Amino acid sequence: MMNHPSEEQFVLYYYGEAAEIAPHMDGCDACRATYHALQRVLNTVDSFPVPERPADYEDRVWASVEQRLDRRVRRPWWQRPQLTPWLAAAAMAVMVVSAFLAGRAWRQPAPVQVADRGVRERVLLVAVGDHLERSQTVLAELVNAGAPLGKLDISYERQAAEDLVESNRLYRQTASASGDVATESLLDELEPVLLEIAHSPSQLSAGELRSLRSQIEDRGILFKVKVFGTRVAQTNSL
């Protein structure tokens, strides 16, 4: 008779694996008792309740998803024509507006400075919110990509990251000039990650993808971008 199964084998057996322990359990009261105790515990977990959804749940989900798809991703953003000039122009516009407002604020008396600072920060937040959303898309694509059997084509993400590096620099400089330390700090952390993606090969092996993914995850940058982006979106919607 084989040795008593390990705890791990009991767990595997519960989930339909480790069939080799069945003959042992037939002849071993102690192991049967151990297994039945495990069975009771795991069967109990099934009592974990999940709230019911309303009858029109699918319609509600679709309405919300469709709205966001219409607004953002009906067509992948990096496939839109003339993207690079548009991004650069947007970033430049923020620079120009910020510089203009900064100049005005410098010349105006105190009460107007406060109002201008608010406008300047809002202009920057709108632009940065869009930039972070695009960055988040690229990072999430790579983090969530399944392990490829051969090579994974990331040419879209590379191109997107190249564009984002440029705009990231402009926004970071704008944030710095505006004294927005939080935004500047996040963009400062984001930039090397975008550079890493932009400088990666277009075709990644599973190992290269793992390495790139761990660089993104180790820095926790996707979560920071997501959390910061949500905060910016909430501020912009006020």
Add this chain to the structure above:
Amino acid sequence: MEDSDSVAVARAKAGDGDAYRALVDRHSRGVFRLAFRMTGNEQDAEDIVQETFLRAYKQLHRYESRASFGTWLYRIAANCSLDLARSRGRHPQTELLENASNAPGPDRLLAGGEVRRTVSETLDQLSAQERAAFVLRHFEGQSIEEIASSLGVSGAAAKHSIFRAVQKLRRALEPLVT
């Protein structure tokens, strides 16, 4: 279901919005159940449902039918849940649904309530990876290989996450159910 999913995916890849809607219709409840078990929080689960279908749409060109569409979608949902958990540093407190049982008597209600609360609390105490691996194995019936692939970890790591989760559940629940 899988055949019709394949057809709908092919049509959605070609830009057919109705086909993608059909996929949302078929899978939104399942994704919600998974997300709720991962997070224990209704609002978080709703957010994950939205995010999952948005990410899936963006990544449709990468879906290659090696796994079923449902498995692929659940992998995205699991990652959304992990993103959320990691961004917060811990799981939110599970919302207990005391009215979800089938009208047991007072004693059973008390015992059942305590068991459910202990299950919820123990799930909350698992690490994000332990909880994700356990939920995918226990509730979704995914294989170790599928879980490893979903979570981007080795098979051994996925297996150990499940074992650790089961150990913690045993320690917490055995006194209540034996």
